[in-house]
Amino acid sequence: MKRALVLLTASAVALPALAQDTSGDWDISRDPAKRMVLAYTTFDNGLSVGFRCIDGSFNAVIAGLPPSRDERRTLDLAFRDDEAHPTMWTSTTDSSVVVSDFPAPLAREFRQGGALKLTVPRGAADGRNLRYDVELPTSSAAVDEALTACGRPLVDPRDAELEAIGETGLTGELVWDRAPRPRYPSSRYASGFVVTTCMTTPQGALRDCVVEMEHPHDGRFGRAALEGAEHARVRNPNEGQPVPVVRMSFRTIFRMR
DSSP states (O other): OEEEESOOOOOOOOOOOOOOOTTSOOEEEEEGGGTEEEEEEEOTTSOEEEEEEETTEEEEEEEOOOOOSOSEEEEEEEETTSOOEEEEEEEOSSTTEEEESSHHHHHHHHTTOEEEEEEETTOSTTSSOEEEEEEEOOOSSHHHHHHHHTTOOSSOTHHHHHTTOOTTSOOTTOEEEEOOOOOOOSOSOSEEEEEEEEEEOTTSOEEEEEEEEEESTTSSHHHHHHHHHTTOEEEOSSTTOOOOOOEEEEEEEEEEO
């Protein structure tokens, strides 16, 4: 039986093992045959960060983290002099590699360069938090090329709205009235995942839905997730109150059973 569950999974994205040049832009790799552009940078402490567009699908990956058995991982990021804020990631088949729920906003932040403090909660061997301090190179072209290749804007006012989305994907006190139930697409893959954002309506319907990330990129899972959102509904738990018009998200895992 084919089923689609509202969860998330991912698989590894390989980064080229090349040295970092902090004096210039990020490194970039292109493969026109696969319609692929990868902007990446590596650090002496073993971390690597990459933003990849492949055939219209955009994703962000961090490699070289301490291995974890947790499928979902929180990384606290502090850019330059800003306060740290939690970001949600998913472990891949390589437990030291994670992929981001919202890669495009991160790409726009990372490309500015400067100091980055990356904290892995309970990431040290003794269970304490583990912090990496790195200096990001400014990207004046490479990350923008990856974004543009996937049709992602270089400036997007939605970024501020995405920061308000919690781990559940429901902003404020909203709850599901009818959760998305996408059908398994006609695909050669036995599993896949999608992160989708939508705007709510006062009646609880979803509109203006966008696939933030999907894997595999050619599995047709993104389209299936969008179709599943057409009949989904949210509600305000306060009886008689309309649903506020906000941006929310849901994560979908597709698994053939």
